[in-house]
Amino acid sequence: MTACDKEGITELIEKLKQEKLVMEWTKQQQRIADVKVTIEKELDNILPDKYDRQLFAQTCNEVFDHVYQSY
Template sequence: MSEEELALYDILTKPAPELSDKEVSQVKQACRELLETLKKEKLVLDWRKKERARSDVRRTLERIFDRHLPESYGEDIYEEKCEVAYRHIYSSYYGGGQSLYRQVAS
């Protein structure tokens, strides 16, 4: 996993829920797919300044998590993880290919 994927994975798995090996794979897939989709389609220049773009990012996150996160994510945990993951994306990805991760690597 890349540093970006690992940061998202940690958000989704710590401190809860407890996951089986199969569920861990599902969460890793969710992290990969979310970051790929957001980078290709949603994290455009100035996305944080536009309400519609922010909503698109949030809906994409929820759609991918709905599809990949296992049943062990109850409704309360799911909602909390969505919120924390969105805040992480908002604070780490500036749009137009710029991110906290790209600055560190440069």
């Protein structure tokens, strides 16, 4: 992962904090799904094409897990 990728992910997390991560968002299935979809869409734009499906899915899961546990 490059510094540019990390910067993009940091910006994504800031966007999520401002727009999607409302109080007790983890208790609402629709909000959880919305956050997952947003992460996937944004990472699709951020990450280079060299990421294959498996690595892309792994990265999406890692970002979601971090967001879920931290916010």
